[in-house]
Amino acid sequence: MNSLQISGVPGLPEISEGDNLAEMIAAQTELRDGDVLVVTQKVVSKAEGRLVPLDPADPDAKIRLVESESARIVRRRGDLLISETKHGFVCANAGIDLSNVAEGFAALLPLDPDRSARWIRDGIRARAGVEVGVIVSDTFGRPWRNGLTDVAIGVAGVAAVVDLRGTFDTQGRELEATQVCVADELAGAAELVMGKAAGTAAAVVRGVPKEWLRESSVKSEIVRSKADDLFR
Amino acid sequence: MNSLQISGVPGLPEISEGDNLAEMIAAQTELRDGDVLVVTQKVVSKAEGRLVPLDPADPDAKIRLVESESARIVRRRGDLLISETKHGFVCANAGIDLSNVAEGFAALLPLDPDRSARWIRDGIRARAGVEVGVIVSDTFGRPWRNGLTDVAIGVAGVAAVVDLRGTFDTQGRELEATQVCVADELAGAAELVMGKAAGTAAAVVRGVPKEWLRESSVKSEIVRSKADDLFR
Numbered sequence: 001m002n003s004l005q006i007s008g009v010p011g012l013p014e015i016s017e018g019d020n021l022a023e024m025i026a027a028q029t030e031l032r033d034g035d036v037l038v039v040t041q042k043v044v045s046k047a048e049g050r051l052v053p054l055d056p057a058d059p060d061a062k063i064r065l066v067e068s069e070s071a072r073i074v075r076r077r078g079d080l081l082i083s084e085t086k087h088g089f090v091c092a093n094a095g096i097d098l099s100n101v102a103e104g105f106a107a108l109l110p111l112d113p114d115r116s117a118r119w120i121r122d123g124i125r126a127r128a129g130v131e132v133g134v135i136v137s138d139t140f141g142r143p144w145r146n147g148l149t150d151v152a153i154g155v156a157g158v159a160a161v162v163d164l165r166g167t168f169d170t171q172g173r174e175l176e177a178t179q180v181c182v183a184d185e186l187a188g189a190a191e192l193v194m195g196k197a198a199g200t201a202a203a204v205v206r207g208v209p210k211e212w213l214r215e216s217s218v219k220s221e222i223v224r225s226k227a228d229d230l231f232r
Numbered sequence: 233m234n235s236l237q238i239s240g241v242p243g244l245p246e247i248s249e250g251d252n253l254a255e256m257i258a259a260q261t262e263l264r265d266g267d268v269l270v271v272t273q274k275v276v277s278k279a280e281g282r283l284v285p286l287d288p289a290d291p292d293a294k295i296r297l298v299e300s301e302s303a304r305i306v307r308r309r310g311d312l313l314i315s316e317t318k319h320g321f322v323c324a325n326a327g328i329d330l331s332n333v334a335e336g337f338a339a340l341l342p343l344d345p346d347r348s349a350r351w352i353r354d355g356i357r358a359r360a361g362v363e364v365g366v367i368v369s370d371t372f373g374r375p376w377r378n379g380l381t382d383v384a385i386g387v388a389g390v391a392a393v394v395d396l397r398g399t400f401d402t403q404g405r406e407l408e409a410t411q412v413c414v415a416d417e418l419a420g421a422a423e424l425v426m427g428k429a430a431g432t433a434a435a436v437v438r439g440v441p442k443e444w445l446r447e448s449s450v451k452s453e454i455v456r457s458k459a460d461d462l463f464r
Contacts, residue, residue: 002239002240002242002425002432003237003238003239003240003425004237004238004239004421004424004425005235005236005237005238006235006236006237006238006421007234007235007236008234008235010234075462075463077462082462084376089376090375090376099410139410139412142374142413143322143375143456143461143462143463144316144321144322144455144456144461144463145383145413145416145454145455145456146393146411146413146453146454146455146456146460147392147393147394147411147412147413147414147416147453147454148410148411148412148413149412149413149416149417149420150417151377160379161378161379162379164427178331178371178380179378179379179380180371180379180380180381180423181374181377181378181379181380181381182379182424184377184379184381184420185381185382185420185421185423185424186424188381188416188417188420188421189236189238189417189420189421189424191412191417192236192414192417192418192421192440193234193235193236195396200234208424221378221379222377222378222379223376223377223378224375224376224377224378228378229375229376230307230309230314230375231307231375231376231463
């Protein structure tokens with residue numbers, strides 16, 4: 001593996017509940033076996049009907065919504081809430097987002113983003129006859145670093161984490177901790193060609209090593225267990 | 233901007249103190265104006281002579297070294313230390329690393345990775361006559377997500393954070409918080425073509441939007457200030 005190509009998928013129409021995202025994406029771009037398709041959470045949530053009314057005139061309404069979508073509030077400062085969602089993601093406002101959503105509505109995270117990724121993967125297979133990996137991405141902050149990056153909240157057919165432990169470095173010494181979260185790196189790379197305001201909600205990564213294309217899950221591989229969490 | 237190409241730079245020899253990294257990289261790959269060159273911390277530290285002896289038979293020696301490289305210990309569990317380095321990075325073991333380093337030595341982080349990036353950028357300009365952005369990358373963990381990802385610890389000639397606030401979404405509504413840490417996403421994308429064991433210590437990203445190519449600094453744009461840190 002020595003080269004990757006990342007391309008935005010332009011021309012997706014506005015997405016509504018019940019839309020077949022896989023079909024709509026496959027109609028806009030020619031996918032090949034082994035491609036990894038990254039789809040942003042916003043369009044997945046819209047296709048899955050995860051919009052709820054939110055009164056913009058009621059300042060407490062969003063806070064109540066965040067609380068109802070959270071398993072636990074991690075930090076609170078002013079109207080910023082960092083919470084753990086029911087999926088186990090720690091992020092701002094339980095992943096609830098008002099941008100690129102009709103006035104008076106908020107988009108919630110998909111109920112099971114790994115399942116969302118599998119649906120899209122299966123749909124691409126059925127529509128286009130190709131076997132792709134799919135990542136559902138969302139935009140999260142980080143505790144000690146400014147700026148947001150896109151990460152994977154669901155995967156299908158592509159590894160969330162690649163374990164390089166047990167391989168050897170150039171000195172012949174066994175590598176220490178080198179479990180690489182390739183799904184987050186792929187999601188972030190895809191963000192670079194999408195842009196928040198451009199309305200490009202999907203991107204294709206071509207050239208991913210074949211050995212990364214396997215069944216996987218964000219829930220089982222990326223979400224850190226309570227026992228391993230030093231920051232709660 | 234709709235497509236990016238990411239390519240590893242193969243064939244770099246083993247790096248020693250005093251080596252001219254810019255020249256060695258420019259000799260291995262044809263760089264163009266506007267490319268972003270990502271160089272891993274390990275070879276930068278080696279070129280800058282940031283190796284120190286570390287007795288592998290003394291189990292406390294590494295802990296003492298981590299403490300001496302840290303401004304503050306953030307968490308400690310067993311022999312895992314999460315600390316804040318003198319640069320303000322919060323990471324495991326103050327970024328000290330034994331892999332791909334000669335037996336009996338440890339690699340420390342560069343003293344000023346933004347300056348390291350500027351040196352490489354200036355060296356590429358002098359050697360190859362092209363104007364590139366440079367990111368010095370390192371591999372960090374995250375508090376709530378398994379797996380490591382590469383992030384930027386130094387930049388020159390490329391934005392660390394791109395502020396998309398004040399632009400408008402597809403509904404004509406002003407976007408909320410969308411400061412995107414493109415330097416971390418570029419560093420992570422580069423990691424995907426490098427691989428920990430492959431000995432590929434640099435990668436080139438081609439196709440980055442021209443407006444991202446500006447003076448910047450990880451220290452001033454990415455390192456979160458104490459006042460904004462909810463997790464110390």
